[in-house]
Amino acid sequence: MRRRDFIVLFGGVTSVWSLPAQAQQATKIPRIGVLWHAANAEEEDVYLSVMTKAFADLGYVDGKTIQLEHRFPAEQPDRFRAFAREFVESKVDVILAATSLGAKEAKQATNTIPVVFVIGSDPVGSGLVESLARPGGNVTGFSIMATDISSKLLGLFRELVPNLTRMAIMVDPRDPDAPRIRAGFEQAAKDLAIWTQTFAVTTPDDIEQAFSAISRDGFNGVALAAPLLFNERVRIGTSALKYKMPTVSIIAEMVPKGLLLSYGQDFPDFFRRSVGYVDKILKGTKPADLPVEQPTHFKLAINSRVAKALGLTIPQSLLVTAGEVIE
Secondary structure (H helix, E strand, O other), X not given: OOHHHHHHHHHHHHHHHHHHHHHXXXXXXXXXXXXXXXOOHHHHHHHHHHHHXXXXXXXXXXXXXXXXXXXXXXXXHHXXXXXXXXXXXXXXXXXXXXXXXXXXXXXHHOOOXXXXXXXXXXXXXXXXXXXXOOOOOOEEEEEOOHHHHHHHHHHHHHHHOOOOOEEEEEEOOOOOOHHHHHHHHHHHHHHOOOEEEEEEOOOHHHHHHHHXXXXXXXXXXXXXXXXHHHHHHHHHHHHHHHOOOOEEEOOHHHHHHOOOEEEEEOHHHHHHHHHHHXXXXXXXXXXHHOOOEOXXXXXXXXXXXXXXXXXXXXXXXXXXXXXXXEO
């Protein structure tokens, strides 16, 4: 074989060998690490299904044009940290954190991979972002303004529970949002001349024990001051009904499980909008250029079955303004 023919042949073989690598590179799809807070997909379905549909509505097909990698830390701080580090080590393209705790761990694990948080009560005060208008760094997301609606929430609660004079505030001390939400409840309660006391719960078994103590000590109602308690909404609702204790939250999706009332942000809408931020980041927008968004509307949810079980009459004014009444 002549030397010139060998070079042409070898070059042709090289080109053929390079095709698989080029094809692999061309089919690389973005990977999104989704850091939830509950223990599994079933517990998160009320939001996970919304998020999945939001990606689909933007034209993404999971497993084909995007890879969604879900992690469920079961509200365990060490697992939040481990999963955040796992995402960073595997070099996902974006981390989507459902809660402030997840976002906090993600920010500590990386300052380069974009992080979008869905639920943050005080992203500036907690150090997630520099300001709402100019987040700076690699983190942005959505603020729930929990402390800002405390007065409205307790006003509605008082309207439905006229004898509300002693209110327990249930918190999970591990939740970074809890101190700010609790402070908002305490100030709002003070303005309404409602005496408050904090009850800490860190394990599922603590919940019924707390309700038992709250009932025994003569409290008239309970306010939930930690979004992480959402994971135990069934146990909380069951205990609230067992001890006939009116219970209120900022999360509407907890109300069907036995809570009396909620007033707050439309959390499913937050998850839809967060997917829009991920889409913008994948298309080249920097997190620092995406302002932290705040709620566009608030929702009042009332459980009429719980009201009946507690012997309470729902005022017509609340029925008219409620976004959802559970029969």
